[in-house]
Amino acid sequence: MPTANVNGVDIHYELGGDGPNVLFCSGSGATLETSAPLIDRLRPKLQVLAFDARGIGKSGAVDEPYTMADLAADALALLDHVGWRTTRLLGVSFGGMVAQEIAATAPERVERLGLMCTSAGGAGGSSYPLHELTSLTPDERAATSLRLVDSRFSRDWFAEHPLDDAIMRARAASAAEPRSDERLAGERLQMQARAAHDVSTRLGRITCPTLIGCGRYDGIAPLANSEWMAAHIPDAKLEVYEGGHMFFIQDSTALPAVVEFLRGS
Numbered sequence: 001m002p003t004a005n006v007n008g009v010d011i012h013y014e015l016g017g018d019g020p021n022v023l024f025c026s027g028s029g030a031t032l033e034t035s036a037p038l039i040d041r042l043r044p045k046l047q048v049l050a051f052d053a054r055g056i057g058k059s060g061a062v063d064e065p066y067t068m069a070d071l072a073a074d075a076l077a078l079l080d081h082v083g084w085r086t087t088r089l090l091g092v093s094f095g096g097m098v099a100q101e102i103a104a105t106a107p108e109r110v111e112r113l114g115l116m117c118t119s120a121g122g123a124g125g126s127s128y129p130l131h132e133l134t135s136l137t138p139d140e141r142a143a144t145s146l147r148l149v150d151s152r153f154s155r156d157w158f159a160e161h162p163l164d165d166a167i168m169r170a171r172a173a174s175a176a177e178p179r180s181d182e183r184l185a186g187e188r189l190q191m192q193a194r195a196a197h198d199v200s201t202r203l204g205r206i207t208c209p210t211l212i213g214c215g216r217y218d219g220i221a222p223l224a225n226s227e228w229m230a231a232h233i234p235d236a237k238l239e240v241y242e243g244g245h246m247f248f249i250q251d252s253t254a255l256p257a258v259v260e261f262l263r264g265s
Contacts, residue, residue: 001032001058006077007070010060013051015082017043020111022088022262023075024050025095025102028130028194029187031057034174038092038248038255045259049087051078053098055186065189068197072101079109088262090114093221093245094190097121097197100229103210104202113210114258115229117221117245122200124232125225131191142172148219150244167246203232210236211261213254215247 003010014032022042026035031052042048052059054066054074075098079087089110091099096118103110119127128148133141146153149171150164158165179187210233214226223240230238239257243250248258 003059004078004081006074006081009054009062009074011051011054011074011078012058013049013078013082014039015047015049017045017047019044019046020088020263021084021086022046022048022090023079023084023102024048025075025089025091025098026050026053027093027095028190029056030092030095033057041255042090042259045263046088049078049082049084051075053190055189056183061182061186062189063185065192068097068101068193068199069105071098071193072105075102076106076109085109086111088112088114090116090258090262091118092116092248093118093127094194096221097127097194097199100199100203100206101197103208104199104205107205107207110206110208112262112264113206113208114213114262115210115226116213116248116258117215117218118229119197119221119225120200120203120229120232121198124200124203124228125222126197127194127225128220129195130220131188131195145171149246150215150250151217151219152244164250167249200228200232203229204234206233206236208235209261209264211258212236212238213247213258214238214240215243215245215250216240217244218247220245 055062096115241247241251241254248254
C-alpha cells in the first residue's frame with residue numbers, strides 16, 4: 001500500500017472507489033484497517049482517499065506533541081501528493097475535528113464538507129475528554145464508555161437491540177487487543193491534540209456546503225455541539241439521527257444521506 005512522506009512523516013494511505021473525490025478523516029485511534037467496513041461502504045459511489053494519521057496504524061511514529069493544525073497540514077500535503085487540487089471532505093468524530101481545521105485553514109480546497117459526531121471546541125462545546133477515562137477503574141471505564149456511546153445503552157436495552165449489543169461487543173474486543181508501546185504513544189499524542197482542539201472562532205471561514213450529522217443520544221459529541229456548529233458555519237445543514245456516537249451504523253438512513261450529500265453539486 002502507498003506511503004507519502006509529508007511534513008517529515010511517512011503517511012500510509014489508500015485510494016479507491018468510483019465517483020467524486022472524497023478525503024476521509026477517521027476517529028480517535030482508528031486506522032485504515034479498523035475503518036475498512038465504513039470506507040468500503042463509501043467507495044461504490046465515491047473515490048475515497050483515506051489514511052492513517054501520524055503515529056497511528058502503519059504511518060510513521062512520532063515522539064513530539066503536535067496540534068490539529070499539524071494534522072490538517074498533513075492532510076493537505078497528502079492531497080498535493082495524489083494531485084487533488086480540491087476535494088469533498090468527510091470527518092468522523094476526531095476526524096471531524098481535523099476536517100474542521102482543514103476547511104477553516106484552506107476553504108478554497110474543500111468543495112463539500114461532512115462533519116459527523118464531532119465538536120468545534122471552545123465556545124462551541126468540546127467532545128467528552130476521553131483521555132480522562134484512563135484514570136478510572138476498569139469497571140468505571142466500561143460503564144462510562146457505555147453511556148457515552150449512547151445514553152440509552154443498558155443490559156436491558158441490548159437484550160432488545162442486538163445490533164447495538166454487537167457494536168459494543170466489537171468495541172470492547174478492539175479495546176482489549178494488546179497494543180505496542182509505539183501504538184500507545186501514538187494514541188496518547190493524538191488524545192493530547194484532541195484535548196486542545198478549538199476551531200470555534202474560525203468556523204465562519206468555511207465557505208462550502210456543510211452537512212452536520214449527530215446522534216440524538218450521543219454522549220461524546222452531544223447534540224448541542226452540533227447545533228452550535230450548524231449556527232456558525234455559513235452554509236450548514238444539521239441532521240439528527242436515531243442513535244448515539246455510532247449513529248451512522250445504528251440508523252440505516254444516515255450513511256446513504258451522507259453519501260448523497262457528498263455526491264451533490
